[in-house]
Each structure stands twice: as structure tokens, then as C-alpha cells.
Amino acid sequence: MSRNRFLFIMGTVIALILLTVVLGRNSDSPQIVAASMLATTLRFATPITLGALAGLFCERSGVVNIAIEGMMLAAAMGAFVGAAVTQSLGVGILAGILTGMIMGLLHAWLSITFKVDQIVSGTVINILAAGLTGFIDTQVLSKAGLRSAGLLPQIPIPILSDLPVVGPIFRQQPIAWTAIILVVVVHYVMFHTRWGLRTRAVGENPRAADTVGIRVKYMRYMNVLIGAGIAGLGGAYFTLEGVPSFETQITNGRGFIALAALIFGGWTSFGSWAAALLFGAANALQINAQQFGIPIPSQFVGMFPYLLTIVVLAGVIGRAYPPAAVGTPYETE
């Protein structure tokens, strides 16, 4: 993703927030509206960012991942159960990551080992996660009467977090902070390390990668697992930072928005993050539109991320190019 495009998206995010401030000026003071918009934007952006980074690892290595939603949903439950059983939030995070990785292992096993169509494999995981979590929720959890271990506390940065308006930016929960750190780390790993180069080689031209001695299937397995672990962390967000309980379909399509953010961001780390913020801001506008009495039907704002993704994919504003070999199983000769 080019710098200009990144700045353009960030500008749009700020414009959306300012728009809300202007539209909502009659009901509340600008400070309150802006602070609320910022906080909501960041809150929505966290799982989308993590989901998009999860997809980044998979797809850069050549494995399509439409199963981010399913991985996050399963992980949301895994994290909740892990935390509630042990009454430890740390264990909850680990359980979430692990659950995500188990779903990732299934995706890798089906699509890399068995060469099942990767979209079919993703569909399997989405249906399975919805069914299993629903079944366990009604069949086991509701009877077991698990007590939630609560939510992860905010980690404020001193001084900065006390600033007016922008304060909420510096007052976030651990998974939200991790998401921002991961954006930088993933960018570095993917574009400045040997691992990243090999991953991209496998995703662009697996035959060439194979001839120079890169183990294509191993790289794909590892990247799918890493990605799924990140999706697991994103899932843990819902039950450890969002609400202290598991609800059916708690991810509510956020995994698909993450996929959209990945594509919108041109399969790059910073691009996905910018897109996640943009979608988060759109979502915040949708929520605040009702609260601050803004005269736009919230559903029209809600459509915005999806429309934008189609527009980008169709090449109307800045074409998005996927990794060349994404979607094709690798056949050794």
C-alpha cells in the first residue's frame, strides 16, 4: 500500500470523526462527541485489525482464509471457558490463541494436506465454529454455570491518558495494545526478514520457491497456524475485553469485515490497520448516529465498509492485488 493511500484512509477516519462532531453538536459538547467517537473507533478496530493480520499471514503464504470469522468465534468461546474455569485472564488469552490455532490446524490440514478447495475449507470452519459454539453454549456452559473471570483492565499511559479528547487513545486494554504492536511487528516480519521473504515467495510463486529449497507446505502450515493464533487473540478480545460473557454469534461478522480490511489494505500490515480504523470509525458513526441524533439512517453508514471494499476490489480507487498463488494448492512434481 502506498503512503498516499495510507494517509488518505487516515484522513478519511479523521474526517468521519469530525463529521460526527459537527452533526452531533446540538446534543453534546464537541469534546464529548469526539472522545466517544475515538474510543468507539478503537474498540471496534481491535478485533478487525487482529483478524486482518491473521488473514495476512495465511494469504501471503498462498492460503485463502475466509474462516477468520469462525476462528475468532471459536476462540472467543475458548478464551471465555479457559478464563472462567481457571479464574485467570492470562490462561484465558492462551486458551483463545490455542483454540484459534486448532481451527487453523484444521484449515491447514484440509487445504494444504488434502488440497480441499480453500474456500470450501473456510466454509467448513465457519459452519463448524458456529455449530460447535452454539451447541457447547446451550448444552454445556448454560448447565455448568461458569462464573466469568471478569475483563482485562485498561493500561493507561501516564500523562497522555489524562489529555482531553485524545485521552482514550492512550487508555486501552492489553489486547488492544497488542494489536497495535503487532501491526508494526507483522510489517517487519513480512517485509524485512527472511521468514517474510520466504512466506511471500511461497504465496507468489511456490514452484520457484520450491526449486530454491523452501519447503512450501511447511511454510504454509506455519503461516496458517501463526495467523490462526492471531485470530485467536482477536477472538479472545470479545470475551476478555468486550463483554465478560460468551454469547451465541458474539463475533457477529467481524471476521468478514477483517477480511475486507485485509483486501482494502492491499494485503499489507499498515494498510489493514488503516482500513480497520476506517471500518471502526464507520461503525462508531453508526452507533453514535443514534445516540447523538444524527439524521442519517444508521444502516447506510453500516453499509459503507462493504461498499468501499467492493469499490476497491473493482479497481475504481487504487486496485488491490492479491498474492499471485493464493487459493491454489501446491502440487509437488
Added chain:
Amino acid sequence: MNAQTVRKLGRAALLPLLSIFTALLVGGVIIWLSGPKFNGDWFGIKFVLDGYGGLFLGAFGTQKAIIGTLVRATPYIFAGLAVALAFRCGLFNIGAEGQLTMGALLAAGVGFGVKGMPLIIHLPLTLLAGMLGGFVWGMIPGFLKARTGAHEVITTIMLNYIAAQISGYLLNGPWKDPTNVTAQTPKIAESARLPALLPGLHWGVVLAFLAAIAVWYFLWKTTWGFEIRTVGANSSAAKYAGINVSRNIVLAMGLSGLLAGLAGAVQVAGVNYRSTLGFNVGYGFDSIAIALLGRNTALGVVLSSLLFGGLRNGATIMQFRTQISSDIISVIQALILIFVAAEQIIRWIYRVPATPDDAGQATLSKGWGKS
């Protein structure tokens, strides 16, 4: 039907049947794990058998159960055919849910908005509106793919959400039933409703079977169908043979959407008599499973739909009798899909050798960007 055809059908059905059997077995283990296990009757196995007994009884056990299964299977047949038709053109229509939503919305709009017309005009008009909604919603991704190469999987997922937002807007806003707090349209006029074939069974099921025959005829007996299948089998070969690939992609997606839209329209005109928020959820992924289980054939889709409809219908009785959550059905569906898609697993378990005519499966998607 001669002996050779029977053998061929038997071979084609073998792997799907083994997949269903294995999925039920694994599903049984999951139910067992959630049940009383070692302190129940027969180490908890009775719990599983009771559950499956209720499932079967509720699906096919009584006349009422069979009627319920047929009603549940009807939208599955339409939506499954939709996905299968797109697959035949090498397109992955993951947007049946959105197309179904648009079909249901438009059908409901015509159903309650137009008044004072005889059934003979109003009902076809209602169904046509549903087809139109689905057709347009399916054609958009087809057009985008043909013109810009934008992958239909992503565009259809996005269009699903856009359709959900449009539905949310209309059902909470201009089209909301003023007499009710729920987000839904008013009831459609009597003249827009599908009449009953038997008590509890509407004519939509007949339409579904007719649609299956029509899709079969279209794909295998017409030039248009031949072109679509050629594009699906090998789009570059089709291009060299002078077939207009773009036109066929748009057409296949449009027709696929039309069928999905009809699924929504029939559900509105035959069962709900209105469009409600969220009734469509789950049809998109279920219909993919149905198309794959039915190997993208019209007959296969009908049989798979009857199975899925039966499972959904029987789950209610199962939940009532044994308190086993009906969500287990989604798990079983996912397991069926795993075994159908990764048939090597089934071949390995049951030692089924590969046969040459298994190679005739439709090619599926090939990644994001390429067309």
C-alpha cells in the same frame, strides 16, 4: 433405467452416503461427550440413541414430520441449485444469503404493497419480484468479475452484508409493520400467498422440484447451459472456442441469484407471509454444503436438501425430547462437508478405491484476483 445407470448412480452416491454416516457417528460422539456418560443408561449411549431416534422421528417418522421436512427443504432446494449452477460455471457463489434476502424483500414489498389483484396475477408477480431481486443481486458480482476481475467470493460476502443493512433499513423504516414492534413487513395480501397443497404444505415444494428439473434441463440440454459448463470446465478453452466468457459469467451469476431470490420469495409467499429481519441467516453456508454434498447435480441437490431439511426439522423434536441442543445439526452439517470435500479421508477409512468417473467434478474457485 438400465443396470449400468443404476451402478453409476450407486457409485456416485457411495461416498456422500459414507460421509453422512461418518458425520452422524462423529456427531454421536459429541452428543455422548455432552451427555450423562458413565452414570447414564448403557454408559450414556442410550442418550445418544434417544437423541438420534427423536431426530429421525421428527424428520421422517410421521406424516406431519414429512410435511415439515418438505417445507424446510424447499428453500434449501432453490438455494442449493443456485450455488450448484454457479459452481458449474466455475464460480463460487457465497452470496446466496444476500440474494435470498433481496428476493424476500422485493417479494414481500410486492406482496403487501400491491392490493386488490386476483391471485392468478398477484402471486406470479410476487414471485417474479423475488426472482428479480435475486437476479440483480447475483448479477452485480458476476458483472464485477467479468469486467474487473474482482473475485466473486469477496464481492458476494460484501453484498450479503449490504443486503442485510438494506433489509434492516426497510424493516425498521419505510416498510415496517406499524402494528408490531418487531422489525418486519406487514403481512402480504391473501392473493400473494402460495396456496396449500396439503394442510401445512404449500405449493412451493412443487415449484422447487420443477426448478430442479429446469436447472437440469438448462445445464445439460441447452446451448446456454453447455456454454456455461464449458466456461466452468476450462475458461481459456471456452474462449478459444469462441464462447463469450464474460457474458456467461454474468448470466450464470444472475441465474444463480435468481434461484436464491426465489428461495426467499417462496419462503415469504408460502411460510412467513412477510419478510422478517434475520430469517435468512445461515442459508448461504448451508446451501454451499448442499451443493457440494449433491455434487452440483440437480438430483443430488434435491436429495441433500431433503436430508438437511429433515435434520433441521427433526432437531426440534430431538431438542424437545432429550434436551439436546439443535445446534448439533450445524456441527453434523460441517462434518458432512468435511468428509465430502476431503473424500480421501472417507476413502481411507472405508478402503474405497478411486474411480475414473469421480474426476468429473466441477472446478471450484481459483484464488482471489484471477478470473
